[in-house]
Amino acid sequence: MPSPNASGRGQDDKRGRLGGKVAVVTGASSGIGAAVAGALAAEGAGVALAARRADALREVQAGLVEGAGSIAEATDVTDREGVRALVARAERELGPVDFLVNCAGVMYYTLMKNLREEEWEGTVEVNCKGTLNCVGAVLPGMLSRGGGHIVTISSDAGRKVYPGLAVYSASKFFVEALSQGLRLETAGTGVRVTTVQPGNVDTGLASLSNDEEAIQSYGEPTGARVLDPEDVAASVLYALAQPDHVAVNEILVQPRDEPA
Numbered sequence: 048m049p050s051p052n053a054s055g056r057g058q059d060d061k062r063g064r065l066g067g068k069v070a071v072v073t074g075a076s077s078g079i080g081a082a083v084a085g086a087l088a089a090e091g092a093g094v095a096l097a098a099r100r101a102d103a104l105r106e107v108q109a110g111l112v113e114g115a116g117s118i119a120e121a122t123d124v125t126d127r128e129g130v131r132a133l134v135a136r137a138e139r140e141l142g143p144v145d146f147l148v149n150c151a152g153v154m155y156y157t158l159m160k161n162l163r164e165e166e167w168e169g170t171v172e173v174n175c176k177g178t179l180n181c182v183g184a185v186l187p188g189m190l191s192r193g194g195g196h197i198v199t200i201s202s203d204a205g206r207k208v209y210p211g212l213a214v215y216s217a218s219k220f221f222v223e224a225l226s227q228g229l230r231l232e233t234a235g236t237g238v239r240v241t242t243v244q245p246g247n248v249d250t251g252l253a254s255l256s257n258d259e260e261a262i263q264s265y266g267e268p269t270g271a272r273v274l275d276p277e278d279v280a281a282s283v284l285y286a287l288a289q290p291d292h293v294a295v296n297e298i299l300v301q302p303r304d305e306p307a
């Protein structure tokens with residue numbers, strides 16, 4: 048699905064803070080990923096949008112500002128070869144990948160005693176292995192070019208475990224540990240690694256849950272004004288738009304009235 052305005056590196060170099068850069072954004076079919084794709088395109092980056100739902104991706108792509116090159120590629124992040132194909136296409140049609148923004152994720156409110164083992168497994172597959180697949184697909188190119196930036200949407204649940212979200216929290220602790228390790232190992236190579244840790248955001252994420260006992264115990268909204276996906280996209284943009292010598296390693300961004 049190339050956009051009519053798909054363009055390679057260089058054509059928009061002077062437009063926006065990210066002109067001439069190329070980003071792969073996973074989870075771009077909705078919520079935070081869609082907002083990130085929009086924010087990066089508005090700053091002049093070429094964007095490869097990835098998620099499983101092709102129609103939803105196309106809709107997000109159609110809403111991007113005119114002029115930014117983009118592609119939309121139906122991708123399941125749990126499929127390592129599919130992720131490699133996504134990155135290969137992005138490089139072919141947009142240029143070498145400067146930014147990976149890992150937004151694909153799932154979350155199920157569930158109590159451990161209720162043994163929702165398929166949900167446990169799905170969480171590990173998407174949030175942990177999916178993130179690894181994406182990192183693995185871009186890291187060699189970034190290292191060989193001496194630069195790149197990997198941003199992962201973690202969670203405030205990557206800093207503190209929430210009841211009803213034990214496996215989800217574990218998956219976000221995983222991405223925090225992975226990102227810390229990657230950051231330490233790539234220091235001096237030009238690669239930057241950031242985690243963004245949002246609190247509650249107004250997206251459809253919570254609608255995956257159907258363990259009523261867990262939802263009633265821990266998953267009901269507090270009534271506080273939560274974040275919009277665009278608030279999280281602004282944090283991603285802040286990290287990506289820093290001067291070369293600056294690394295914004297972690298950003299905790301929560302609703303004002305839901306500190307944790």
Ligand SMILES: NC(=O)C1=CN([C@@H]2O[C@H](COP(=O)(O)OP(=O)(O)OC[C@H]3O[C@@H](n4cnc5c(N)ncnc54)[C@H](OP(=O)(O)O)[C@@H]3O)[C@@H](O)[C@H]2O)C=CC1
Pocket residue numbers: 073074075076077078079080097098099100101103122123124125149150151152153154173177200201202203244245246247248249250251252253
């Ligand atoms: N909403 C919130 O309160 C918070 C969310 N987060 C994190 O933000 C990220 C985005 O979630 P959010 O925007 O809220 O929720 P959404 O449900 O709107 O977005 C989730 C995205 O992940 C994609 N996705 C899910 N499974 C796969 C898969 N196997 N392969 C590729 N893409 C997949 C979905 O696309 P598709 O179905 O088309 O594949 C969708 O685009 C998640 O990592 C979540 O943990 C963190 C803190 C708070």
Ligand SMILES: N[C@@H](C=O)C(=O)O
Pocket residue numbers: 154201202203204209212245246247248
């Ligand atoms: N806010 C977090 C958990 O409660 C999340 O949605 O990741």
